[in-house]
Amino acid sequence: MKLRLGGGGMQRIFKQTFRIQEGERLLKASRCYLSTTAGPIAGLLFISTEKVAFCSEKSLTISSANGGFIRTPYKVVIPIEKIKRVKESQNIDKPKQKYIEIVTIDHFDFWFMGFVNYDKAFKTLQKSINTSQQH
Template sequence: MGGVDKVFMKYFSVIKGERLLKVCHCYLSTTSGPLAGLLFISTEKVAFCSERSIKVFNKKGQMCRMRYKVSIPVKKIKSVRQSEDVEKPRQKYINITTVDNFDFWLMGVSKYHKTYKYLEQATSQT
Protein backbone atom coordinates (compact mmCIF):
# COMPACT_ATOMS: atom_id res chain seq x y z
CA MET A 1 0.00 0.00 0.00
CA GLY A 2 1.45 3.35 -1.11
CA GLY A 3 1.56 6.70 0.68
CA VAL A 4 -1.53 8.18 -0.97
CA ASP A 5 -3.51 5.03 -0.16
CA LYS A 6 -2.63 5.51 3.51
CA VAL A 7 -3.67 9.18 3.40
CA PHE A 8 -6.99 8.20 1.79
CA MET A 9 -7.64 5.54 4.43
CA LYS A 10 -6.61 7.89 7.26
CA TYR A 11 -9.02 10.69 6.34
CA PHE A 12 -11.96 8.81 4.80
CA SER A 13 -13.89 5.69 5.72
CA VAL A 14 -13.20 2.97 3.18
CA ILE A 15 -15.59 0.08 2.60
CA LYS A 16 -14.59 -3.47 1.77
CA GLY A 17 -13.76 -3.83 -1.92
CA GLU A 18 -13.35 -0.09 -2.50
CA ARG A 19 -10.40 0.70 -4.77
CA LEU A 20 -8.59 4.00 -5.15
CA LEU A 21 -8.50 4.83 -8.88
CA LYS A 22 -6.72 8.20 -9.04
CA VAL A 23 -5.25 10.89 -6.82
CA CYS A 24 -4.38 14.36 -8.03
CA HIS A 25 -3.55 17.79 -6.70
CA CYS A 26 -6.16 20.50 -7.22
CA TYR A 27 -7.95 23.44 -5.65
CA LEU A 28 -11.51 23.28 -4.36
CA SER A 29 -13.50 26.49 -4.69
CA THR A 30 -15.04 27.59 -1.37
CA THR A 31 -16.80 30.76 -0.20
CA SER A 32 -13.52 31.71 1.51
CA GLY A 33 -11.49 31.18 -1.66
CA PRO A 34 -9.74 28.22 -3.27
CA LEU A 35 -8.26 25.53 -1.01
CA ALA A 36 -5.27 23.45 -2.14
CA GLY A 37 -5.49 19.74 -1.53
CA LEU A 38 -5.75 16.24 -2.89
CA LEU A 39 -8.64 14.85 -4.89
CA PHE A 40 -9.24 11.13 -4.38
CA ILE A 41 -11.31 9.20 -6.93
CA SER A 42 -12.32 5.72 -5.83
CA THR A 43 -14.84 3.14 -6.95
CA GLU A 44 -17.21 4.39 -4.22
CA LYS A 45 -16.56 8.10 -3.69
CA VAL A 46 -14.96 11.31 -4.87
CA ALA A 47 -13.21 12.95 -1.93
CA PHE A 48 -11.13 16.06 -1.27
CA CYS A 49 -8.81 16.77 1.65
CA SER A 50 -7.05 20.11 2.11
CA GLU A 51 -3.27 20.16 2.32
CA ARG A 52 -3.32 22.45 5.32
CA SER A 53 -5.61 22.54 8.29
CA ILE A 54 -8.07 25.39 8.66
CA LYS A 55 -9.08 27.27 11.80
CA VAL A 56 -12.56 26.57 13.15
CA PHE A 57 -14.21 27.50 16.42
CA ASN A 58 -16.22 25.14 18.61
CA LYS A 59 -19.38 26.05 20.53
CA LYS A 60 -17.29 27.30 23.45
CA GLY A 61 -15.43 29.69 21.15
CA GLN A 62 -12.19 27.76 21.31
CA MET A 63 -10.15 27.62 18.14
CA CYS A 64 -9.10 24.28 16.75
CA ARG A 65 -7.50 23.24 13.48
CA MET A 66 -8.81 20.58 11.15
CA ARG A 67 -8.54 19.48 7.54
CA TYR A 68 -11.24 20.63 5.14
CA LYS A 69 -12.77 17.44 3.77
CA VAL A 70 -15.49 16.64 1.26
CA SER A 71 -16.71 13.14 0.46
CA ILE A 72 -19.32 12.51 -2.23
CA PRO A 73 -20.58 8.97 -2.85
CA VAL A 74 -20.45 8.31 -6.61
CA LYS A 75 -24.11 7.23 -6.44
CA LYS A 76 -24.98 10.81 -5.40
CA ILE A 77 -23.20 12.46 -8.34
CA LYS A 78 -25.60 13.70 -11.01
CA SER A 79 -23.03 15.12 -13.43
CA VAL A 80 -19.35 15.86 -14.01
CA ARG A 81 -18.63 18.63 -16.51
CA GLN A 82 -15.57 20.30 -17.95
CA SER A 83 -15.42 24.07 -18.16
CA GLU A 84 -12.90 26.74 -19.06
CA ASP A 85 -12.54 30.48 -18.68
CA VAL A 86 -13.62 32.01 -22.01
CA GLU A 87 -11.06 34.81 -21.71
CA LYS A 88 -8.31 32.51 -20.40
CA PRO A 89 -8.83 29.08 -22.05
CA ARG A 90 -5.83 27.61 -20.23
CA GLN A 91 -7.78 27.96 -16.96
CA LYS A 92 -9.84 24.79 -16.85
CA TYR A 93 -12.38 23.70 -14.26
CA ILE A 94 -14.28 20.57 -13.36
CA ASN A 95 -17.80 20.95 -11.99
CA ILE A 96 -19.32 18.11 -9.95
CA THR A 97 -23.07 18.39 -9.33
CA THR A 98 -24.80 16.13 -6.82
CA VAL A 99 -28.34 14.74 -7.08
CA ASP A 100 -29.43 17.31 -4.46
CA ASN A 101 -27.99 20.11 -6.66
CA PHE A 102 -24.85 21.02 -4.74
CA ASP A 103 -22.01 22.18 -6.98
CA PHE A 104 -18.34 21.53 -6.33
CA TRP A 105 -15.82 23.37 -8.50
CA LEU A 106 -12.29 22.06 -8.93
CA MET A 107 -9.56 24.18 -10.49
CA GLY A 108 -5.84 23.89 -11.10
CA VAL A 109 -6.34 20.14 -11.51
CA SER A 110 -3.08 18.33 -12.25
CA LYS A 111 -3.39 16.03 -15.27
CA TYR A 112 -6.75 17.64 -16.02
CA HIS A 113 -7.91 15.42 -18.91
CA LYS A 114 -6.82 12.18 -17.25
CA THR A 115 -8.51 13.17 -13.98
CA TYR A 116 -11.72 14.05 -15.83
CA LYS A 117 -11.71 10.62 -17.52
CA TYR A 118 -11.33 8.90 -14.12
CA LEU A 119 -14.24 10.95 -12.75
CA GLU A 120 -16.37 9.91 -15.73
CA GLN A 121 -15.33 6.28 -15.22
CA ALA A 122 -16.15 6.31 -11.50
CA THR A 123 -19.54 7.95 -11.96
CA SER A 124 -20.57 5.78 -14.92
CA GLN A 125 -20.23 2.60 -12.82
CA THR A 126 -23.32 3.48 -10.79
Template structure:
Protein backbone atom coordinates in the same frame (compact mmCIF):
# COMPACT_ATOMS: atom_id res chain seq x y z
CA UNK B 1 1.89 30.29 -8.38
CA UNK B 2 5.53 30.27 -9.45
CA UNK B 3 7.41 27.26 -10.75
CA UNK B 4 9.53 27.08 -7.58
CA UNK B 5 6.38 27.09 -5.39
CA UNK B 6 4.93 24.28 -7.52
CA UNK B 7 8.11 22.24 -7.25
CA UNK B 8 8.27 22.78 -3.46
CA UNK B 9 4.63 21.69 -3.17
CA UNK B 10 5.25 18.54 -5.20
CA UNK B 11 8.32 17.63 -3.15
CA UNK B 12 6.43 18.25 0.08
CA UNK B 13 3.53 16.08 -1.10
CA UNK B 14 5.91 13.32 -2.17
CA UNK B 15 7.61 13.38 1.22
CA UNK B 16 4.25 13.20 3.04
CA UNK B 17 3.14 10.26 0.87
CA UNK B 18 6.38 8.39 1.54
CA UNK B 19 6.19 9.14 5.28
CA UNK B 20 2.62 7.86 5.47
CA UNK B 21 3.42 4.65 3.61
CA UNK B 22 1.72 5.46 0.30
CA UNK B 23 -1.32 7.22 -1.11
CA UNK B 24 -3.63 4.29 -0.27
CA UNK B 25 -2.76 4.59 3.44
CA UNK B 26 -3.37 8.34 3.36
CA UNK B 27 -6.81 7.74 1.82
CA UNK B 28 -7.70 5.09 4.42
CA UNK B 29 -6.46 7.29 7.28
CA UNK B 30 -8.53 10.34 6.28
CA UNK B 31 -11.77 8.71 5.11
CA UNK B 32 -13.96 5.82 6.19
CA UNK B 33 -13.45 3.09 3.64
CA UNK B 34 -15.85 0.20 3.10
CA UNK B 35 -14.71 -3.38 2.76
CA UNK B 36 -13.90 -4.03 -0.89
CA UNK B 37 -13.62 -0.32 -1.73
CA UNK B 38 -10.59 0.43 -3.88
CA UNK B 39 -8.70 3.66 -4.38
CA UNK B 40 -8.54 4.14 -8.15
CA UNK B 41 -6.74 7.47 -8.52
CA UNK B 42 -5.52 10.41 -6.48
CA UNK B 43 -4.51 13.81 -7.80
CA UNK B 44 -3.56 17.21 -6.53
CA UNK B 45 -6.01 19.99 -7.22
CA UNK B 46 -7.93 22.85 -5.63
CA UNK B 47 -11.49 22.95 -4.38
CA UNK B 48 -13.07 26.28 -5.23
CA UNK B 49 -14.89 27.79 -2.23
CA UNK B 50 -16.52 31.14 -1.51
CA UNK B 51 -13.42 32.11 0.49
CA UNK B 52 -11.04 31.10 -2.31
CA UNK B 53 -9.40 27.95 -3.65
CA UNK B 54 -8.22 25.31 -1.18
CA UNK B 55 -5.28 23.09 -2.18
CA UNK B 56 -5.52 19.40 -1.47
CA UNK B 57 -5.79 15.86 -2.73
CA UNK B 58 -8.75 14.50 -4.67
CA UNK B 59 -9.25 10.77 -4.17
CA UNK B 60 -11.34 8.77 -6.61
CA UNK B 61 -12.37 5.37 -5.29
CA UNK B 62 -14.71 2.64 -6.46
CA UNK B 63 -17.39 4.14 -4.15
CA UNK B 64 -16.72 7.85 -3.65
CA UNK B 65 -14.96 11.02 -4.63
CA UNK B 66 -13.23 12.57 -1.64
CA UNK B 67 -11.16 15.71 -1.11
CA UNK B 68 -8.93 16.67 1.81
CA UNK B 69 -7.13 19.98 2.13
CA UNK B 70 -3.34 20.09 2.41
CA UNK B 71 -3.56 22.63 5.22
CA UNK B 72 -6.14 22.97 7.97
CA UNK B 73 -8.65 25.79 7.98
CA UNK B 74 -9.26 27.83 11.12
CA UNK B 75 -12.78 27.68 12.60
CA UNK B 76 -14.45 28.72 15.80
CA UNK B 77 -15.51 25.87 18.10
CA UNK B 78 -18.89 25.88 19.87
CA UNK B 79 -17.00 27.11 22.98
CA UNK B 80 -15.56 30.05 21.00
CA UNK B 81 -12.00 28.69 20.67
CA UNK B 82 -10.13 28.86 17.38
CA UNK B 83 -9.42 25.37 16.08
CA UNK B 84 -7.62 24.00 13.04
CA UNK B 85 -9.39 21.30 11.04
CA UNK B 86 -8.81 19.87 7.58
CA UNK B 87 -11.37 20.75 4.93
CA UNK B 88 -12.91 17.47 3.81
CA UNK B 89 -15.53 16.52 1.26
CA UNK B 90 -16.78 13.00 0.57
CA UNK B 91 -19.38 12.33 -2.13
CA UNK B 92 -20.69 8.79 -2.73
CA UNK B 93 -20.66 8.01 -6.46
CA UNK B 94 -24.36 7.04 -6.31
CA UNK B 95 -25.14 10.62 -5.18
CA UNK B 96 -23.43 12.26 -8.17
CA UNK B 97 -25.79 13.43 -10.87
CA UNK B 98 -23.15 14.62 -13.34
CA UNK B 99 -19.67 15.99 -13.87
CA UNK B 100 -19.33 18.95 -16.25
CA UNK B 101 -16.34 20.69 -17.80
CA UNK B 102 -16.09 24.43 -17.35
CA UNK B 103 -13.58 27.22 -17.81
CA UNK B 104 -13.05 30.78 -16.65
CA UNK B 105 -14.49 33.07 -19.36
CA UNK B 106 -11.74 35.66 -18.78
CA UNK B 107 -8.94 33.08 -18.45
CA UNK B 108 -9.75 30.07 -20.69
CA UNK B 109 -6.66 28.21 -19.43
CA UNK B 110 -8.34 27.98 -15.99
CA UNK B 111 -10.43 24.84 -16.33
CA UNK B 112 -12.83 23.37 -13.78
CA UNK B 113 -14.54 20.06 -13.15
CA UNK B 114 -18.00 20.77 -11.75
CA UNK B 115 -19.57 17.90 -9.81
CA UNK B 116 -23.33 18.20 -9.25
CA UNK B 117 -25.04 15.93 -6.73
CA UNK B 118 -28.57 14.53 -6.97
CA UNK B 119 -29.63 16.90 -4.17
CA UNK B 120 -28.37 19.98 -6.04
CA UNK B 121 -24.99 20.68 -4.42
CA UNK B 122 -22.13 21.79 -6.66
CA UNK B 123 -18.42 21.22 -6.13
CA UNK B 124 -15.84 22.91 -8.35
CA UNK B 125 -12.38 21.37 -8.65
CA UNK B 126 -9.57 23.16 -10.50
CA UNK B 127 -5.82 23.37 -10.90
CA UNK B 128 -5.25 19.76 -11.93
CA UNK B 129 -1.75 18.93 -13.17
CA UNK B 130 -3.41 17.24 -16.16
CA UNK B 131 -6.95 18.59 -16.43
CA UNK B 132 -8.01 16.55 -19.47
CA UNK B 133 -6.83 13.24 -18.04
CA UNK B 134 -8.32 13.92 -14.58
CA UNK B 135 -11.65 15.10 -16.01
CA UNK B 136 -11.98 12.08 -18.33
CA UNK B 137 -11.20 9.79 -15.39
CA UNK B 138 -13.91 11.43 -13.26
CA UNK B 139 -16.41 11.07 -16.11
CA UNK B 140 -15.51 7.42 -16.62
CA UNK B 141 -15.81 6.49 -12.93
CA UNK B 142 -19.16 8.24 -12.59
CA UNK B 143 -20.49 6.68 -15.81
CA UNK B 144 -19.38 3.19 -14.72
CA UNK B 145 -21.03 3.75 -11.32
CA UNK B 146 -24.33 4.66 -13.03
CA UNK B 147 -24.14 1.57 -15.26
CA UNK B 148 -23.57 -0.80 -12.33
CA UNK B 149 -26.46 0.57 -10.21
Protein backbone atom coordinates in the same frame (compact mmCIF):
# COMPACT_ATOMS: atom_id res chain seq x y z
CA MET C 1 -2.00 18.82 9.86
CA LYS C 2 -0.31 19.04 6.49
CA LEU C 3 -0.71 16.14 4.10
CA ARG C 4 2.66 14.48 3.59
CA LEU C 5 3.52 11.73 1.19
CA GLY C 6 5.62 8.91 2.56
CA GLY C 7 5.49 5.14 2.52
CA GLY C 8 2.23 4.10 0.89
CA GLY C 9 1.73 7.56 -0.63
CA MET C 10 -1.72 8.58 -1.79
CA GLN C 11 -3.31 5.21 -0.94
CA ARG C 12 -2.20 5.57 2.69
CA ILE C 13 -3.47 9.15 2.95
CA PHE C 14 -6.82 8.12 1.43
CA LYS C 15 -7.27 5.25 3.91
CA GLN C 16 -6.21 7.37 6.91
CA THR C 17 -8.40 10.34 6.00
CA PHE C 18 -11.66 8.73 4.84
CA ARG C 19 -13.78 5.72 5.76
CA ILE C 20 -13.18 3.02 3.20
CA GLN C 21 -15.86 0.49 2.28
CA GLU C 22 -15.02 -3.16 1.77
CA GLY C 23 -13.90 -3.67 -1.81
CA GLU C 24 -13.46 0.07 -2.44
CA ARG C 25 -10.46 0.92 -4.63
CA LEU C 26 -8.68 4.23 -5.09
CA LEU C 27 -8.59 4.98 -8.82
CA LYS C 28 -6.83 8.37 -8.92
CA ALA C 29 -5.52 11.02 -6.57
CA SER C 30 -4.80 14.53 -7.85
CA ARG C 31 -3.55 17.74 -6.36
CA CYS C 32 -6.03 20.51 -7.08
CA TYR C 33 -8.05 23.33 -5.53
CA LEU C 34 -11.63 23.29 -4.28
CA SER C 35 -13.45 26.55 -4.99
CA THR C 36 -15.22 27.95 -1.92
CA THR C 37 -16.93 31.26 -1.12
CA ALA C 38 -13.83 32.12 0.95
CA GLY C 39 -11.51 31.38 -1.97
CA PRO C 40 -9.77 28.30 -3.37
CA ILE C 41 -8.45 25.66 -0.95
CA ALA C 42 -5.42 23.56 -1.98
CA GLY C 43 -5.67 19.85 -1.39
CA LEU C 44 -5.98 16.37 -2.78
CA LEU C 45 -8.92 15.01 -4.74
CA PHE C 46 -9.39 11.26 -4.43
CA ILE C 47 -11.54 9.37 -6.94
CA SER C 48 -12.45 5.85 -5.86
CA THR C 49 -14.92 3.22 -6.95
CA GLU C 50 -17.34 4.52 -4.27
CA LYS C 51 -16.72 8.23 -3.74
CA VAL C 52 -15.10 11.48 -4.71
CA ALA C 53 -13.30 12.91 -1.68
CA PHE C 54 -11.29 16.09 -1.12
CA CYS C 55 -9.02 16.90 1.81
CA SER C 56 -7.22 20.22 2.24
CA GLU C 57 -3.42 20.10 2.39
CA LYS C 58 -3.37 22.30 5.48
CA SER C 59 -5.73 22.39 8.43
CA LEU C 60 -8.08 25.33 8.77
CA THR C 61 -8.65 27.14 12.05
CA ILE C 62 -12.33 27.35 13.00
CA SER C 63 -14.10 28.51 16.13
CA SER C 64 -15.43 25.79 18.42
CA ALA C 65 -18.66 25.71 20.44
CA ASN C 66 -16.83 26.61 23.65
CA GLY C 67 -15.43 29.83 22.17
CA GLY C 68 -11.95 28.49 21.43
CA PHE C 69 -10.43 27.47 18.15
CA ILE C 70 -9.68 24.10 16.63
CA ARG C 71 -7.58 23.10 13.64
CA THR C 72 -9.12 20.62 11.24
CA PRO C 73 -8.65 19.67 7.60
CA TYR C 74 -11.37 20.80 5.18
CA LYS C 75 -12.99 17.64 3.82
CA VAL C 76 -15.67 16.94 1.23
CA VAL C 77 -17.05 13.45 0.53
CA ILE C 78 -19.45 12.85 -2.35
CA PRO C 79 -20.73 9.27 -2.79
CA ILE C 80 -20.64 8.32 -6.48
CA GLU C 81 -24.35 7.35 -6.44
CA LYS C 82 -25.23 10.91 -5.28
CA ILE C 83 -23.60 12.54 -8.33
CA LYS C 84 -26.14 13.84 -10.83
CA ARG C 85 -23.62 15.09 -13.39
CA VAL C 86 -20.02 16.08 -13.97
CA LYS C 87 -19.26 18.95 -16.27
CA GLU C 88 -16.08 20.31 -17.84
CA SER C 89 -15.63 24.08 -17.87
CA GLN C 90 -12.89 26.49 -18.77
CA ASN C 91 -12.21 30.16 -18.37
CA ILE C 92 -13.07 31.82 -21.70
CA ASP C 93 -10.36 34.45 -21.19
CA LYS C 94 -7.77 31.89 -20.04
CA PRO C 95 -8.51 28.55 -21.78
CA LYS C 96 -5.77 26.75 -19.80
CA GLN C 97 -7.81 27.33 -16.62
CA LYS C 98 -10.07 24.28 -16.62
CA TYR C 99 -12.61 23.31 -13.99
CA ILE C 100 -14.53 20.18 -13.06
CA GLU C 101 -18.03 20.86 -11.74
CA ILE C 102 -19.75 18.08 -9.80
CA VAL C 103 -23.49 18.49 -9.22
CA THR C 104 -25.19 16.19 -6.71
CA ILE C 105 -28.75 14.87 -6.86
CA ASP C 106 -29.63 17.23 -3.98
CA HIS C 107 -28.42 20.24 -6.04
CA PHE C 108 -25.09 21.00 -4.39
CA ASP C 109 -22.28 21.86 -6.73
CA PHE C 110 -18.57 21.58 -6.20
CA TRP C 111 -15.91 23.18 -8.39
CA PHE C 112 -12.39 21.74 -8.61
CA MET C 113 -9.56 23.45 -10.51
CA GLY C 114 -5.80 23.71 -10.89
CA PHE C 115 -5.18 20.07 -11.80
CA VAL C 116 -1.71 19.02 -12.94
CA ASN C 117 -3.35 16.49 -15.29
CA TYR C 118 -6.90 17.75 -15.79
CA ASP C 119 -7.84 15.33 -18.60
CA LYS C 120 -6.81 12.22 -16.66
CA ALA C 121 -8.71 13.35 -13.54
CA PHE C 122 -11.86 14.12 -15.57
CA LYS C 123 -11.75 10.80 -17.47
CA THR C 124 -11.21 8.81 -14.25
CA LEU C 125 -14.17 10.58 -12.64
CA GLN C 126 -16.41 9.84 -15.64
CA LYS C 127 -15.31 6.19 -15.64
CA SER C 128 -16.06 5.81 -11.92
CA ILE C 129 -19.56 7.29 -12.35
CA ASN C 130 -20.33 5.20 -15.44
CA THR C 131 -19.18 2.00 -13.70
CA SER C 132 -21.30 2.83 -10.64
CA GLN C 133 -24.42 3.46 -12.76
CA GLN C 134 -24.06 0.04 -14.42
CA HIS C 135 -24.36 -1.75 -11.04
